[in-house]
Amino acid sequence: MKRILFPTDFSEAATNGFVHALEFANLVQGELVLLHAFELPVFDNQFFPENYMIIYESVELSKFEMFKDEIPKLRSIAQERRLGNIKMTHRLMDGSLLYNINKSIKEDKIDYVVMGTEGASGWSEFFSGTNTGNVLAEINVPILSIPVNAKYKKIETIGFTTRFRPKDKKALKKVVKLAKMAGAAVKCLYVKTSKTDVEKATIKNWEEDFAEEPIEFFVIESDEVKETILDFILLKEIDMLTMLTYKRTFFEGLFHPSLTKKFANNFDVPIFAIPIEE
Structure with missing residues (x-):
């Protein structure tokens, strides 16, 4: 248990x-x-x-x-x-x-x-x-x-942020397992900035690996990573956001009052x- x-x-x-x-x-x-x-x-x-x-x-x-x-x-x-x-x-x-x-x-x-x-x-x-x-x-x-x-409220849609690294794939498998327990779908987001270099073949490989799972992959081009994630949460009606704790400063920035202010009470x-x- x-x-x-x-x-x-x-x-x-x-x-x-x-x-x-x-x-x-x-x-x-x-x-x-x-x-x-x-x-x-x-x-x-x-x-x-x-x-x-x-x-x-x-x-x-x-x-x-x-x-x-x-x-x-x-x-x-x-x-x-x-x-x-x-x-x-x-x-x-x-x-x-x-x-x-x-x-x-x-x-x-x-x-x-x-x-x-x-x-x-x-x-x-x-x-x-x-x-x-x-x-x-x-x-x-x-x-x-x-x-x-x-x-x-019942979890129906789980968001997952990724950079298509091997460690991300391990985490995503855990998220998928949790999603199946909840009967939820997973929407996987990659924010492609001008400095990122993930190849299309890598993304396609992930899509093939998870083809039988309740996952949708989204690639959004933007240099405003944090704002894009918050927009994604609202637009895709995410009930729970999942991510790796790889950078403490990322969380500090993502949840800084100045950034979340524009979302009022929606966040x-x-x-x-x-x-x-x-």
Whole structure:
């Protein structure tokens, strides 16, 4: 059975992401591991010689009480969606969110991570920061990120961006497998810029290799790669975008507020980020 890690801070974005996590678990016949990470405040114990541990214990207790109170609400959501049969376990961990995501992936043998974010800005923040890039490089499982405005709907069309490299083909095979589970079609996009040199024979070879699969290939000539991807999402009515996590800076640029501003509230598509396999 697949194991899906769902980090939550019990915010609106996280609760919305939980619905997607439930449905994803149902799709892949998996179970959920709910993670709530918190960081204890830093105190200088020379100023708290007697009640130093009491302070820490009280913070931990308050976090535990909140965690205990919120879990029944999530179970209620599962029951309402008739997904109460999905197994859920829980982890309350001290430390940074990204550190504990990575730790849980290893200790709990996680296959996927599903998490809610605050839309475009949430992705920008997630892929920035001093340690985030390093942590992401160490994560070897796909991450499904859910913008807060992305209300759950059945996945019918999955977008996949490619540069027709061998590593892309491995990722596309995973996407096809997921698409078949969902009964969805895959629309594969290659943005051909003035500097790219993918040969027509390579594209034709891919089309032949995937001829029996529910895939359409699209080659669009443009030097505005990010804008073209966003246009593609809207025009082809993509329900979930999948791509390789090969460049952190690419994600930062793709989900930068200045770029997504022109799409207003229309950009609410879940992103399925697949780690590179060499």
